[in-house]
Amino acid sequence: MGRRQTLRARHGGHVRRTPGTPGRVLAQDLGWRREARSAWLCGLALGGALLLADVARGSVTWPRGGCWAVIGVTLVAVLWPPRVTVGANWLAVRGLLREHRVRTDLLTSVRRSDGMSPRLVLRDVAGNRVEFDPKVLAANPLLWHHLDTGARRARESGLLREGAMPLGALADRIDGEGARTLLRSAGLE
Template structure:
């Protein structure tokens, strides 16, 4: 009898492009600073190490967090640490910010996670995993606060997807 392996986690399909852009900016910064310092005749090994360290800092700042999800969990991995929540045991969801909004998810185990809703809107598999976990949380009665936030977000994602399909088919 053949055993099936667990499904691969869903990931942010635009992360690779963002990471490539961050790496190109960091390399460009390093190249320009080293070139200007070399042209001025002031480049020393210590200054080269300084410019390299500053380029690594640019990469760390610009590198987008990597969002992944699987059955019952959502994870965000930044340059320094990884945060995860159990989506099937969520207790609270909040959306904060006007210009650059973010979702804050809390689970029954005390874990907290911040995620950009645009990442969820751009990756249907991530949204599906989160939505499935939220439905389980609602069934179990653990989600006491913020179900309306996710409902509004879900409606917005569905409307954007329908508009994109209509636009691609030439009906809009």
């Protein structure tokens, strides 16, 4: 059985890999489990509160109970955080249903999308695209290190022509926060 067949068998037949990207995860978002747990708790709390209010009124039925369960599950789906992982020369963002992956050493553009929630948008030569909150990189220096290493390779090879400004601003922010944390832990701040 070949590598691709093994991956399909292991993941239920739905594997989307960028050619040449190994599957070994080197770093991941350490706050993801906490955020996922919070999503579950919020969904359970809302569904449970609605069901409890219905029981208190004495008007609960199977269809109404099912409706409250669907509302709770919908809230979990809306609040579910994307999971950011990196490996050797790749970065993946897994949402509720799909995973998107880019080759960090083959990046062509890095953009920062500001809006209600700021997003970092990465695109590689194959047209693959990922989008995630840049706070994930600030909270996980190892993720930032792997992304920065790949982006430097892409810049050195001449592929990354658009994105020096967002990466520089992000590097300054992450380095500044790291220095403040280090000073605070040493008792110098």
